[in-house]
Amino acid sequence: MTPPSWTDAPATGGSWFDGLRLALTTFTVAPVAGPRRLDRVVAGRAMTLGPVVGALLGALLGGLLAAFAAGLPALVAATLAVGLAALLSRGLHLDGLADTVDALGSYRSRERALEIMKSPEVGPFGVVALILVLLLQVGALAQLSARTISAVASAVAASVAGGRLAIAEACRRGVPAARPGGMGALVAGTVHPVALVPATLLVAALAVPAVPGRPWQGPAAVLASLIVVAALRVHLVRRFGGVTGDVLGFLSETATTVIAIGLILL
Template structure:
């Protein structure tokens, strides 16, 4: 497979994995998966651009909080709600205090336990409040903030799939993507998102990049704990990383002092 065809197939896989958009099928192997996971922040930026556009379009028509809630609804539709499901499964598994194999079995169950429900409520409330705050900012800053939050969430996936991080199971999404991303993609993605974040907080060009780096640092600690607890990454781990990182960035971008 040529480099160009691997890139095209990787882009298709990234779009098909991180959005609900239908894309033509292509080759799916670990090399293609590595390209897809490296491109995750770019797909996130495009998704954030669409969601930011929804927020800006709705803000003049209704209250900021309703606009924020509808924007989150669009986010769930555009991503099939997979990341939220991953967050709920991970929190249920961690809340069980059971060892790795038993925790992995809990994550396979289709139901959501009380820990997962609370996690979803808290994350969605924080995101909605942050989006309502961003709706009151200037259009360029508000749009940039949404793009940065969504892109950084997907950058967490790139970081989680870097070489040296194992899969928790021999099958599934985690087994396909674990350890497929080289050292360059996370660095390039972090720099690109941090540069964009410099315009997300009016009058504070330093705050956005600092928030991005801090959120990634927290997720790295979370990832280390999950790998130690579960034995590696799974699709649920990646989904939880997306939601935790995005929420931290949203929160950090609306903090003022």
């Protein structure tokens, strides 16, 4: 995940509108202008607004999944939806997933692992991780596509928003950046922990209608994803010395997948 060019301006100023524009240009391919000001304050606001942007993107994808499923086999509809999710987010999170798994699988020193993560090449560990995660997401969405339109939209919105919530959690204050430049240095430690509360409640509320007759299951899936993400974040910070843009992408795809799977469990 690579942000627009930026300068490490003082942590003052910046508007929520700039944060929204940065969130849209970072998390989606929405044709909007970038922020007029780009510093760590604006970056923190963008990460805080990430779950909201994710909810909007997820609702769109959920509606498309329901439309596809009305005339296509479930697996085909789910594959199209997952492909569109990658397209509409420029595949940044999937790239981060592959790079992070490659770095973890190398068992090299911290410095060498960060070099592997930064490399544009994808190794065998990354390829396997991509295949596994995409298959899990397609399989989960295929199961979800048989539900009502509102349940499908709710499920996909919660899953995608939960992925962005994972990024916000990993950018909470006190979490360092693994290297001085890049996405991690811009956003690490910028999200106030209090801001995670309404964001979590939003994603949990979106998940309630996802499982008809079992309103607790959606919020439970969101909670499970946060526990998994927090545990992984602690390990990755210990392993790499902090977070990077690729680590954030890895955590986002992990949370999205955990929530989607949690919504189909009986």
